[in-house]
Amino acid sequence: MFQKLKDHIARFVEIDEKDYAEVLEYFTIINVSKKQNLLTEGKICKSNYFVSKGCLRMFFINDKGIEQTIQFALENWWLADYTSFSSQQPSGFYIQAVEKCEIITLDFSRQEELLQRFPQMERYFRLIHQRAHSAFQFRIKFLYDLSREELYNDFSRSFPEFVQRIPQYLLASYLGFTPEYLSEIRNKRIS
């Protein structure tokens, strides 16, 4: 059940085979239905979420009542509101399952014990956050550099399966434009 997480950890750090059982005890598997919320605005983000199967998204609700998606997490990605998670203060975000998901959670209260006991896991999470840091640097670059149409085309080239898999209104929200504008671009590409 924890195979995906175990394989992922093994890509970044070395942990003795005999230690894995103990490492994995700190994690919990949960099954989440489509559109189920793992976090809602005003609540504390108590866990860090690893997507073993499915897709999560993080969004906020703006003044007009519109859900604005800021991040997706597919298989092998971690997601949390790290401000709320690290401070254990209420969040301004929602985390929701885009599809039926299998999620592996690491609770804030247990994380500290895990990291104390297995310092390799500090390295693992350092590398995870460093990779996210790189990804955000590029995301800001693209947001500033590309027109909305280029943004969509670049995204489609980089993540073709993702673009097929995700509902178009969520993809539009993530890229910062309306679903109508997105179908306009898509029609242009097809014609």
Place this chain on the structure above:
Amino acid sequence: MFQKLKDHIARFVEIDEKDYAEVLEYFTIINVSKKQNLLTEGKICKSNYFVSKGCLRMFFINDKGIEQTIQFALENWWLADYTSFSSQQPSGFYIQAVEKCEIITLDFSRQEELLQRFPQMERYFRLIHQRAHSAFQFRIKFLYDLSREELYNDFSRSFPEFVQRIPQYLLASYLGFTPEYLSEIRNKRIS
């Protein structure tokens, strides 16, 4: 000379006083003149930079030849192109001193040895990247949620000293608008 970095590390992790001399041996202090580049496009980002005094910025040059700032680092912040740094492949970015700076560098080649020898430093960098991860989540939220004027007003409220200190054309570039538009907003606030 390393006091700022030592104080910063001590805010996040515990290192025995007797170990500090050895930890700090992995770092180098450099003095950088205003507008000097620490990284240029096409080169490998060989170091991670801690701002002990002054201010750095990371930017790219777009198709129109315009410098687009994507990140600033003031005192006590780390900055690198983490894609280039972690892969040791050529960068698409520039890192430049906004002011005369004192920078503490950690070379990629030495980092691994430091982290092996002092696993607390894995924790330190995990927390640094986790904090950056939080900051980027909020930055994306603000970029999507706020009008350009609100973005400037919010930024001025949150970082008043920074807004005073940074040349206005750089601030405009960071916020994604023209210097002319920035002075328009500023004049509106004053009148």
